[in-house]
Amino acid sequence: MPIEFHKMHGAGNDFVVLDLRNQPHASLTPGLITKLCDRHRGIGCDQLVVLNAARGSEADLAVAFFNPDGSEAGACGNASRCVALFESKRMGTDRVALQTMAGLLPASINEDGRVTVDMGAPRLDWTDVPLAHPCDTLALDLPHRPAACSMGNPHATLVFGPEGDMPDPAALGPVLEHHALFPERANIGFARMIAPDCMRLRVWERGAGLTLACGSGACAAVVNAARQGHAARACTVEVDGGVLDIDWRMPDRPGEEGHVFMTGPATFVFSGVFSDSLPEDHS
Numbered sequence: 473m474p475i476e477f478h479k480m481h482g483a484g485n486d487f488v489v490l491d492l493r494n495q496p497h498a499s500l501t502p503g504l505i506t507k508l509c510d511r512h513r514g515i516g517c518d519q520l521v522v523l524n525a526a527r528g529s530e531a532d533l534a535v536a537f538f539n540p541d542g543s544e545a546g547a548c549g550n551a552s553r554c555v556a557l558f559e560s561k562r563m564g565t566d567r568v569a570l571q572t573m574a575g576l577l578p579a580s581i582n583e584d585g586r587v588t589v590d591m592g593a594p595r596l597d598w599t600d601v602p603l604a605h606p607c608d609t610l611a612l613d614l615p616h617r618p619a620a621c622s623m624g625n626p627h628a629t630l631v632f633g634p635e636g637d638m639p640d641p642a643a644l645g646p647v648l649e650h651h652a653l654f655p656e657r658a659n660i661g662f663a664r665m666i667a668p669d670c671m672r673l674r675v676w677e678r679g680a681g682l683t684l685a686c687g688s689g690a691c692a693a694v695v696n697a698a699r700q701g702h703a704a705r706a707c708t709v710e711v712d713g714g715v716l717d718i719d720w721r722m723p724d725r726p727g728e729e730g731h732v733f734m735t736g737p738a739t740f741v742f743s744g745v746f747s748d749s750l751p752e753d754h755s
């Protein structure tokens with residue numbers, strides 16, 4: 473069965489978007505997901521993004537995110553902006569509500585073309601990240617004492633000052649991604665503070681490796697660096713593929729966490745069609 477796809481990216485974090493609302497029976501196995509994400513033997517992307525009809529009336533559509541290793545992720549910030557842009561163009565509206573595993577994410581298209589997504593409240597308890605055993609998520613017992621939180625997916629962030637050596641994310645990232653402290657693995661951020669309201673960030677993504685940008689990673693990095701006293705709650709995050717503005721708002725009620733708003737670019741690249749039975753790989 474031919475399936476239409478749309479290639480999009482957000483700050484260089486690239487996606488193959490499949491709108492399956494008219495093809496609810498199309499079956500996506502982890503093997504097919506891995507093939508489609510392959511940059512040499514498939515279309516090539518950091519995440520495969522699947523759109524389905526929303527359950528209930530609160531959201532405009534349901535969105536699922538898959539890594540190139542076939543695993544499903546609860547959240548993907550950059551893809552959320554891309555899907556909001558995709559749906560806003562389709563419907564001729566500038567507000568879209570996404571139903572995701574991380575909850576209902578309201579998004580809006582700004583006058584400058586950038587997209588803002590309310591990524592919800594970070595979850596800071598060790599059970600929510602999740603971690604393997606009780607510990608303070610503010611400073612994990614790991615190299616460089618990262619802080620951890622969940623933005624709907626698990627993140628740990630190593631925060632460094634403006635000067636000095638930093639470990640290579642491509643070397644330490646995979647070791648920490650698979651550390652026994654993270655039973656569901658984790659996305660590992662390496663943040664260099666330039667100023668309290670500006671950081672440089674690289675993220676070793678669970679199931680994907682180093683990408684040019686990680687939206688949920690940028691949200692988590694600002695939350696984690698702010699909790700450790702290194703960053704302001706509103707912080708510009710420079711990633712390899714662009715710039716994301718993160719604003720961790722103050723909570724509406726005492727005892728709650730404020731929501732994290734992420735603003736950044738979303739770009740349509742091209743569309744195409746593939747057959748759901750891609751050729752067998754004999755290499």
Ligand SMILES: N[C@@H](CCC[C@H](N)C(=O)O)C(=O)O
Nearest residue numbers: 545548549550625686687688
């Ligand atoms: N690129 C993403 C995050 C994608 C999912 C992540 N690799 C995971 O497994 O949690 C983003 O922009 O947030």
